[in-house]
Every structure is written in C-alpha cells, then in structure tokens.
Amino acid sequence: MGRHVVRRLFQMVPVFVGATLLIFLMVNVMGDPVAGLCGERQCDAATTARLREEFGLDQPVWRQYLTYLGNVLTGDFGTAFDGRPVTELMATAFPVTVRLTVVAILFEVVVGITLGVVTGLRRGRPVDTGVLVLTLVVVSVPTFVTGLLLQLLLGVEWGWIRPSVSSEAGFGELIVPGLVLASVSLAYVTRLTRTSLAENRSSDHVRTALAKGLPRRRIVTRHLLRNSLIPVVTFIGTDIGALMGGAIVTERIFNIHGVGYQLYQGILRQNTQTVVGFVTVLVLVFLAANLLVDLLYAVLDPRIRHV
Numbered sequence: 556m557g558r559h560v561v562r563r564l565f566q567m568v569p570v571f572v573g574a575t576l577l578i579f580l581m582v583n584v585m586g587d588p589v590a591g592l593c594g595e596r597q598c599d600a601a602t603t604a605r606l607r608e609e610f611g612l613d614q615p616v617w618r619q620y621l622t623y624l625g626n627v628l629t630g631d632f633g634t635a636f637d638g639r640p641v642t643e644l645m646a647t648a649f650p651v652t653v654r655l656t657v658v659a660i661l662f663e664v665v666v667g668i669t670l671g672v673v674t675g676l677r678r679g680r681p682v683d684t685g686v687l688v689l690t691l692v693v694v695s696v697p698t699f700v701t702g703l704l705l706q707l708l709l710g711v712e713w714g715w716i717r718p719s720v721s722s723e724a725g726f727g728e729l730i731v732p733g734l735v736l737a738s739v740s741l742a743y744v745t746r747l748t749r750t751s752l753a754e755n756r757s758s759d760h761v762r763t764a765l766a767k768g769l770p771r772r773r774i775v776t777r778h779l780l781r782n783s784l785i786p787v788v789t790f791i792g793t794d795i796g797a798l799m800g801g802a803i804v805t806e807r808i809f810n811i812h813g814v815g816y817q818l819y820q821g822i823l824r825q826n827t828q829t830v831v832g833f834v835t836v837l838v839l840v841f842l843a844a845n846l847l848v849d850l851l852y853a854v855l856d857p858r859i860r861h862v
Contacts, residue, residue: 563849567842572624574838575831579620582827623831632832635821641832644817649836651724652813655805656798658726658733659740663791667741671748671787672780678753686749690742702735702808719810729811736805740794747790751783758782785852792848796841800834 614622626633632641670690674683693701709731710718720728756779803815814833821829 560846560850563846567846571838571842575624575627575835576620578834578838579623579831580616582830583616583619627835632835633828635826635829641828644829645833645836648812648814648817648833651811652799652802652806652815654724654726655729655733655736655802655811655813656795658729659737659798660791660795662734662737663741663744663794667744668748668784668787670745672752672775674745675749675752675756675783676775678749683749686745690745693738693742698735698739699804699808701738702732702805705731705735706808722812724811724813732805732809732811735808736798736802740790740798744787744790748783748787751786752779755779755783788851789848792844792851793841795844796837799840800837 623633630642632645634640635644670686674686677683706718709715716731717728720732799814800818801815802811802813803819805811806813806815807819814837817829818833820826821833
C-alpha cells in the first residue's frame with residue numbers, strides 16, 4: 556500500500572505541472588490585466604510599464620510560469636492587483652466553500668445513495684419509476700433555475716430561510732445552497748447506485764449468499780452494497796473538486812463569498828494572480844480526492860489489492 560501511494564504521488568507531479576501550466580497559459584490570453592486595472596480609462600505609458608514590471612508581466616510567459624511555480628512551492632501564491640496577498644483571499648474564501656461542499660456531499664451520500672439502494676432493490680416498481688422521473692427532471696433543470704426558485708419560494712414567499720447567506724455562512728444557512736449545488740450530482744448518484752446495485756444482484760457471490768440463507772440485511776450491506784459503491788465513490792471523489800470549482804452560480808445566487816465568488820471577481824477584473832492561485836489549489840483538491848478514492852477501493856472490495 557505504501558509503495559502504491561508513493562507511486563501515485565510521483566504520478567501527480569506531471570499532472571499538477573501540466574494542469575497549472577495550461578491554466579496559466581489560458582488565463583494569460585484572456586487579455587491584458589493592466590488594462591483592467593485602469594478601468595475604462597487607459598493607463599499612461601509610464602504607469603503601464605511600472606505595473607507590468609511590478610507584477611512581472613514584462614517577462615516572457617515561460618519565465619512568469621517558472622517564477623510562479625517556484626513561489627507556489629514556498630506557499631506564496633502571489634499578490635492580487637488590489638495589493639492583498641492571494642493567500643489572504645484564500646483564507647476567507649475556502650472555509651466557506653469547504654462548508655458548502657461538505658453539505659452538498661452529505662446530500663449526495665445520504666439522500667442519493669439511500670434513494671439508489673431503495674430503487675435498486677425495488678426495480679420496476681412504482682417507487683423506482685417515480686424516483687427515476689424525479690431525477691430526470693432534476694438533471695434537466697439548470698442549477699440557476701433551481702436556485703432561484705428555492706430562493707424565491709423558501710426565502711421570499713414563505714420566509715423559511717434568509718434569501719442571502721450572511722458573512723459567517725454557518726452550516727445551517729448553507730443547507731439550501733448545498734442542496735442546490737448538489738442537486739444534479741445527487742440525481743446522478745441515485746441513478747448510478749440504482750444501476751450498479753441492480754447489476755450486482757445477479758452476481759455469483761450474491762446468489763451464493765442467498766443460497767446459504769444469510770439475513771437479507773447482511774447480504775445487502777456486506778455482499779451487495781460494498782461492491783456496488785465502487786463506481787459511486789469514484790463519481791463522488793471526482794465531484795468534490797467539481798463542486799468547489801463549480802459553485803460560482805450557487806454562490807452568486809445566495810451571495811456567498813467563497814471560491815466561486817473570488818474566481819468570478821478575478822475573471823471579471825482580469826486578475827490573473829487570483830484566478831491562477833485559486834485554480835491551482837482546486838487542482839490539488841482534485842488530485843487528493845482521486846488518491847483518496849483509489850485507496851478506498853481496497854476497503855470496499857477486498858479483491859482489490861494495491862501492490
């Protein structure tokens with residue numbers, strides 16, 4: 556197991572370098588960030604030259620990237636154009652988005668897997684058909700529509716929640732935004748769990764357990780559910796980073812100042828340091844989540860061994 560982890564960590568290095576390089580190049584072609592600093596009025600030549608030198612924009616792109624990568628290894632993600640360190644922005648944004656992502660993942664795990672198990676064990680029955688239709692509707696409706704409807708009904712019309720999340724953004728306030736963020740993924744988790752469970756019901760080890768007369772609960776939890784959860788865990792693991800990076804719409808609807816808000820502001824103002832810094836951390840989250848999922852395979856299925 557230890558050798559496998561070390562090998563995977565070494566494999567992450569070129570992935571991290573390639574992903575950050577691609578992000579760095581894409582952000583640098585968005586436009587001239589110095590022009591965005593001056594607003595509608597153009598900066599004079601002297602001010603433009605000073606700003607480009609101050610932020611290292613006068614150097615070739617490859618040198619800018621090497622300098623940035625070296626600084627990242629020391630924990631320095633650069634300075635935003637407003638003079639604040641990017642790490643300071645991260646310290647305020649990431650805790651909020653992490654709490655929002657935790658709420659969304661809990662909805663996926665608890666509600667999604669539960670509905671998937673119920674429909675997988677009752678395939679073809681009315682409850683199965685009803686859940687399939689419901690998940691199809693959820694997948695078909697855009698997230699911003701779901702968010703705005705829930706905000707209007709629960710927050711404005713009925714007054715059950717605050718329409719906008721406060722600056723503290725506690726777990727209680729993030730329940731509805733977390734449900735909105737997880738809605739599409741929750742539907743996919745439900746359908747994926749149902750399909751995987753239905754396929755594994757006809758496997759040899761499940762039929763053997765039934766022939767032995769084992770209790771139904773033990774068959775479902777130990778022999779059926781563990782093997783069926785492997786594709787579900789894979790999806791949820793990769794979805795962690797997607798939820799954190801894709802929360803822009805949800806955070807804008809509920810006025811949550813998290814990662815999505817900072818990315819939106821960085822793109823809007825062409826603040827390359829902020830965008831690249833936040834996306835670099837999201838790449839690390841993706842890599843860590845994939846490594847965790849890979850290690851969970853052996854826990855869920857004893858036949859899988861890492862050598």
